[in-house]
Structure formats: structure tokens, C-alpha cells
Amino acid sequence: MPVEVRVGQLLAGYNLYTIREGEEATLVTRELVSSEDSELYQARVEGIPVALLSSLPEDRAKELLPVRYMVALLRPDTTATLYLDTIPDDLKPVLHVTLKRVRGAGEPVTPDDIADVDKLEYQGINFPPDAGIVIIFNAGRRNGFFYDLTPWSKTGARASSTWRRR
Numbered sequence: 001m002p003v004e005v006r007v008g009q010l011l012a013g014y015n016l017y018t019i020r021e022g023e024e025a026t027l028v029t030r031e032l033v034s035s036e037d038s039e040l041y042q043a044r045v046e047g048i049p050v051a052l053l054s055s056l057p058e059d060r061a062k063e064l065l066p067v068r069y070m071v072a073l074l075r076p077d078t079t080a081t082l083y084l085d086t087i088p089d090d091l092k093p094v095l096h097v098t099l100k101r102v103r104g105a106g107e108p109v110t111p112d113d114i115a116d117v118d119k120l121e122y123q124g125i126n127f128p129p130d131a132g133i134v135i136i137f138n139a140g141r142r143n144g145f146f147y148d149l150t151p152w153s154k155t156g157a158r159a160s161s162t163w164r165r166r
Helices: 036-044 048-053 059-065
Strands: 002-006 028-035 070-074 079-082 093-099 114-122 133-138 143-147
Touching: 028 114, 036 048, 036 143, 048 070, 048 079, 048 133
Parallel strands: none
Antiparallel strands: 002 079, 028 143, 070 079, 070 133, 093 114, 133 143
16 A cells, blocks of 8 residues: 655755765766665665655554565655555566576576566556656565656756756
């Protein structure tokens, strides 16, 4: 079941370099990291996902936390829809991939067989074109974190006066 929250501020991405006040920032606005990228994965998951989960009302947080899976749709008005721990049971993820070798219908595919992830869909979720996306998932022993906050450039919304999309 989705949970509606107000985040309080527009989340634009992760700062790539340390800067001083007034300097131009370089933001990462779309990225896929896995638990194999241990330090980077941990740092990223403790950023935007924690900000989203901290916006849960206190009574709901006690009921819903901790989470293993999350799909979040972030809107330019700083509201978000969070789908927590409903994956894969309710949302049925469908992954479109490029494989390294030929596989027949019904044959198992391992993570080592996957050359690239082309598309991830969740049946039951409509991804509006102006929404940012945050997804935490797992595949076997690996955890993954994907986010795409690039739609903000299409809406004209800005995180701060020094933020500029390249």
C-alpha cells in the first residue's frame, strides 16, 4: 500500500565534490549502485532514502520501518508516494535486460548472465514524466539503489540558486 508524504524540500541529487559557499556544485542526478560498491552504496542509501523515510509520520514509521524494498515517486511540489516492502509481492517487477549469451525460454538467468539493464518496470505503478524516482531493491545476495532526479530540469524547479544541470 502506498504512503503519501511531504518531503519538505526538493531533492536534487548527490554533490560530487566538496565545494565552498558560492562555488558551483556538480550533482549526480541519476545513478545505479549496488552493495558491491560497498562504501558508495552505503553513503547513497543513507542520503536520499533516509530523507524520504524520515518524512513518514511517526505513527506510520513505527509500523513500516525498517524497509527492505522501496519505490518512491517524488513530485516537484515536494510530495512523494512511497511504496514500501511491497516488492516483489504486489508490484511484480519486470526487468528488461541485455544478456551476455543466448538463453532459451524458461532457462534460469544469473546476475553474471546480465550485460546491461535496459529497463525496469513495476506493474501497478505509473511513473509520471515529471516525477523523480528512487528505488531500493535486492537481487539474491546483492542490494541495489537506483535514483533518477533528472525530471526537475524539465519542470524548471531548482534545488538552490547555485545548482545547475550540465
